[in-house]
Amino acid sequence: MPIVFIIGTAGSGKSLLTASFTNWLRISQQDVATVNLDPGVMKLPYSPDVDIRDYVNIEKLMRQYDLGPNGALVMAADLIANEIGNISREIEAVNADIVFVDTPGQMELFAFRASGPYIVEELTKENKVVVYLFDAVFSTAPLNYVSNLFLSAAVYNRLFKAQLHLLSKSDLLPKREIDKIIDWSANPKALENSIETELEGTKRLLSRNMAQAISQLGLGFSMLPISARTGEGFLNFNILLERILARGEKYT
Ligand SMILES: Nc1nc2c(ncn2[C@@H]2O[C@H](COP(=O)(O)OP(=O)(O)OP(=O)(O)O)[C@@H](O)[C@H]2O)c(=O)[nH]1
Numbered sequence: 003m004p005i006v007f008i009i010g011t012a013g014s015g016k017s018l019l020t021a022s023f024t025n026w027l028r029i030s031q032q033d034v035a036t037v038n039l040d041p042g043v044m045k046l047p048y049s050p051d052v053d054i055r056d057y058v059n060i061e062k063l064m065r066q067y068d069l070g071p072n073g074a075l076v077m078a079a080d081l082i083a084n085e086i087g088n089i090s091r092e093i094e095a096v097n098a099d100i101v102f103v104d105t106p107g108q109m110e111l112f113a114f115r116a117s118g119p120y121i122v123e124e125l126t127k128e129n130k131v132v133v134y135l136f137d138a139v140f141s142t143a144p145l146n147y148v149s150n151l152f153l154s155a156a157v158y159n160r161l162f163k164a165q166l167h168l169l170s171k172s173d174l175l176p177k178r179e180i181d182k183i184i185d186w187s188a189n190p191k192a193l194e195n196s197i198e199t200e201l202e203g204t205k206r207l208l209s210r211n212m213a214q215a216i217s218q219l220g221l222g223f224s225m226l227p228i229s230a231r232t233g234e235g236f237l238n239f240n241i242l243l244e245r246i247l248a249r250g251e252k253y254t
């Protein structure tokens with residue numbers, strides 16, 4: 003029962019992808035479970051089989067400890083870590099073929115505090131995969147793209163699980179824009195060319211150095227366009243997931 007963590011910056015499409023991809027898998031008769039790990043979410047586009055809001059209540063934490071929303075989310079992340087045994091048992095009891103975990107909107111709370119990697123490590127002893135979403139709309143400019151690349155490398159560095167990369171909301175961009183970003187992901191020279199032609203001054207220098215640093219990390223990198231609205235890319239996403247789970251590939 004592998005566990006797939008859907009991670010990405012705020013609003014990158016984690017919850018809608020969890021909803022529509024698990025629906026798509028269910029239509030092809032797969033036994034799928036969903037877990038909501040976002041304690042602050044008000045409304046979800048799916049009914050989670052396991053819901054962190056049954057364990058921690060943000061509004062109650064804000065009232066009880068006189069915290070603002072972010073303080074309460076930090077506290078919630080630590081409380082979730084304390085409940086990890088119970089949550090794991092709940093997931094195991096669902097007994098699905100594959101489990102999709104929708105992570106909190108505030109990615110930095112999940113990936114960059116101590117509790118996030120602990121949760122990823124301890125949430126059952128099953129095989130884990132991280133799916134990192136690049137929001138297509140925010141990836142068209144080379145500097146934004148390279149900054150997000152850095153974030154994804156930082157997430158890999160923190161969680162250290164097999165990680166695959168999706169270009170989410172691909173339906174919102176014309177095909178030539180999508181092709182350009184996919185080309186950047188597959189071909190460092192193409193990214194370098196765009197940095198040299200589209201940017202100037204400090205932005206060019208910064209992007210060039212960041213792109214080179216990522217390249218020197220030696221992390222293999224390719225990206226798949228996907229749309230949680232149209233279902234585009236689902237078939238290829240599923241093939242990639244199956245491959246990564248079968249072979250235990252690291253950073254793809
Ligand atoms: N057109 C389009 N819109 C999308 C897609 N995926 C998500 N959205 C929209 O983008 C917004 C954010 O989507 P969510 O799924 O809530 O994103 P999220 O990453 O879960 O957001 P947080 O949990 O708040 O960080 C919503 O308005 C979605 O309807 C997509 O593939 N295509």
Ligand SMILES: [Mg+2]
Nearest residue numbers: 016017040107
């Ligand atoms: Mg969400």
